[in-house]
Amino acid sequence: MISIWSWLHAQEIHPGEIWKDTRGNPINAHGGGILFHNNTYYWYGEHKDKTNDARVGVTCYSSKDLYTRKYEGVALAVSSDPESEIVSGCIIERPKVIYNKKNKEYVMWFHLELKDQGYKAAKTAVAVSKTPQGPFVYIKSHNPNAGQWPLGFREEWKHKKIIEKDLKGWTPEWEKEVQEGLYIRRDFKNGQMARDMTLFVDDNGKAYHIHSSEENMTLHISELTDDYKSFTGKYALIAAGGQNEAPALFKKDGIYYLITSGCTGWDPNAARSFRAKSIWGPWESLGNPAVGKDAETTFHSQSTYVLPVKGKKDAFIFMADRWRPKNPVDGRYIWLPVEFENGRPVIRWKDHWSLKDFK
Numbered sequence: 001m002i003s004i005w006s007w008l009h010a011q012e013i014h015p016g017e018i019w020k021d022t023r024g025n026p027i028n029a030h031g032g033g034i035l036f037h038n039n040t041y042y043w044y045g046e047h048k049d050k051t052n053d054a055r056v057g058v059t060c061y062s063s064k065d066l067y068t069r070k071y072e073g074v075a076l077a078v079s080s081d082p083e084s085e086i087v088s089g090c091i092i093e094r095p096k097v098i099y100n101k102k103n104k105e106y107v108m109w110f111h112l113e114l115k116d117q118g119y120k121a122a123k124t125a126v127a128v129s130k131t132p133q134g135p136f137v138y139i140k141s142h143n144p145n146a147g148q149w150p151l152g153f154r155e156e157w158k159h160k161k162i163i164e165k166d167l168k169g170w171t172p173e174w175e176k177e178v179q180e181g182l183y184i185r186r187d188f189k190n191g192q193m194a195r196d197m198t199l200f201v202d203d204n205g206k207a208y209h210i211h212s213s214e215e216n217m218t219l220h221i222s223e224l225t226d227d228y229k230s231f232t233g234k235y236a237l238i239a240a241g242g243q244n245e246a247p248a249l250f251k252k253d254g255i256y257y258l259i260t261s262g263c264t265g266w267d268p269n270a271a272r273s274f275r276a277k278s279i280w281g282p283w284e285s286l287g288n289p290a291v292g293k294d295a296e297t298t299f300h301s302q303s304t305y306v307l308p309v310k311g312k313k314d315a316f317i318f319m320a321d322r323w324r325p326k327n328p329v330d331g332r333y334i335w336l337p338v339e340f341e342n343g344r345p346v347i348r349w350k351d352h353w354s355l356k357d358f359k
Contacts, residue, residue, distance in 0.1 A: 011354060012067070012352045013066070013335050015299070015332075015334045015350065016322060016333075016334060019333055021069045021070060022070045022071070025071070027045075027069060028047050028048060028059055028329065029044065029045025029047070029059050029061055030045050030046040030321055030331050031045055031093050031094040031321055032094075032095065032305065033045075033095065033199070033319070034305060035097045037099050037106075037132055040063070041063045041307075042061070042062050042072070042097065043061040043063065043069065044058055044096070044097050044108065045058065046058065046059075046092060046093060046094075046095065047074070049328065050328070051328065052091070053090065054089070054090050054092040055089070056074060056078065057075070057076045057078045057092065058075050058076040058095045058110065058136070060072040066309075066317075066355065072133040073134070075097075075108070075133060075135065075136050076108060076134060076136040078090070084138070085114060085141055086112065089115040090113060091111075091112065091113035093110060093195075094110060094196055094197055094198065094304065095109070095110040096108065096109055096198055097199075098228060099132075100228045102226065104130070105227075107127075107128050107229060108126065108129070109125065109126050109199055110127075111124060111125075111211070112125040121141075122143070122213075123141040123142060123194060124141065124144065124209065125138070125139075125140065126140065126141075126142070128229065142194070143193065143194065144191055144192050144194055144209070144211070144231045145220075145233055145235050146191035146192075147189065148233040151235070151280055152237075153181060153184070157181045158181075160180070160181075160185065162182065162185055178217050178240070182214075184214065193212075193213045193214060193215065194211040194212075194220070195212045195213070195216060195245065196211065196247060197210060198249060198304075200251075202279065203251075206224075207223075207228045208221055208222065208249075208279060209222045209224055209231070210238075210258075211247070216243060217242070218237050218242065218244075219244050219247055219258075220236070220237060221236050221237075221238060221249075221279065221280070236281055238258065238281065238283050243262055245262075246260055246304065247259075248303045248304065248318070250316055252314060252340070253314075255276070256275065256276045256279050257273065257274070257306075259273050259303050260272045261298065261303055266325040268300050268301055269296075269297065269298070269302075270288045270290065271288050271290050271298040271303060272286075272287070273285075273286040273288070273344065273345050275343070286345070289318075289338075289345045289346055290348075291346055291347070292349055293349065294349065299322075299349050300334075301322045301332075301334040302321055302323065303318065304319050304321055305319040306318055309358065312355065314340070314358075315355070316338040317335050317337060318335065318337070318338050318345075318347050319335050320334040320336075321334070322334055336349065336350060
């Protein structure tokens with residue numbers, strides 16, 4: 001018989017502890033995001049083992065209450081075809097799934113790096129399924145928005161020549177060139193870089209792909225086609241030259257909010273937050289949303305997603321990962337409630353909490 005203490009513990013979220021599924025096995029869904037559909041939360045994430053490359057694929061867990069989590073299996077498996085882009089040994093990161101009502105399809109996007117190429121490819125890739133659990137069928141990878149200029153890109157910037165010395169970084173001259181589209185011009189023909197990413201579906205059904213681009217110097221927000229499987233070519237820049245990654249976008253009271261991190265590899269840093277009245281910007285910097293002890297490292301974690309809690313007004317969960325690159329499978333999950341103070345998102349550490357904490 002389960003004890004009262006065990007039952008109460010199971011009805012809480014304990015950031016940083018080992019979380020287990022209904023089989024008793026540790027959750028293995030890193031860098032993930034959650035889809036709420038048909039009264040069920042589906043959590044998709046990277047399956048990790050002893051290395052950070054993909055040996056299994058993307059796993060899926062389901063939950064009715066966000067406390068108990070059922071293992072649904074591998075939603076997207078690495079391919080046994082040696083010609084596939086998602087062969088074992090590639091890098092699959094930050095999978096996100098959205099539902100397309102028109103086509104009745106579940107659409108997964110993820111950051112893809114090709115096998116044995118490190119982080120050179122900087123691609124985003126898409127797969128689809130008729131069920132939330134999968135199996136998802138891989139379609140293709142993209143370097144987004146080839147041949148397209150971002151919104152608000154000045155005419156004089158389009159015609160600047162790229163000089164080799166301009167590509168050598170960390171000088172004031174280089175930073176100015178980045179802000180004026182240095183890497184956008186470099187990648188204009190073949191498509192832009194896409195690394196850390198997330199997805200967002202607006203109230204009108206329009207979907208957007210937000211990704212770290214330009215050698216991780218600038219975030220791009222790109223409009224997806226109506227089937228959510230490709231790009232329309234319409235995109236904008238967020239904090240050009242600001243070195244943001246790990247984007248997590250959400251909306252409250254008609255205002256768009258974005259939480260990101262800086263670029264320090266696997267090491268944690270202070271989160272950043274932004275807001276805008278239009279998804280296309282302009283975006284206002286709000287500073288670090290984390291407050292209190294360890295705020296300068298975002299509680300030793302990095303953002304992956306912000307989840308609106310169904311049935312609770314203004315209830316959002318900040319989802320982050322505590323990476324452990326020397327033992328990736330032991331990375332931990334940091335879920336914390338998002339509070340709002342003077343129109344700004346605020347995140348405080350809690351050893352344990354429950355959905356009842358939302359007012």
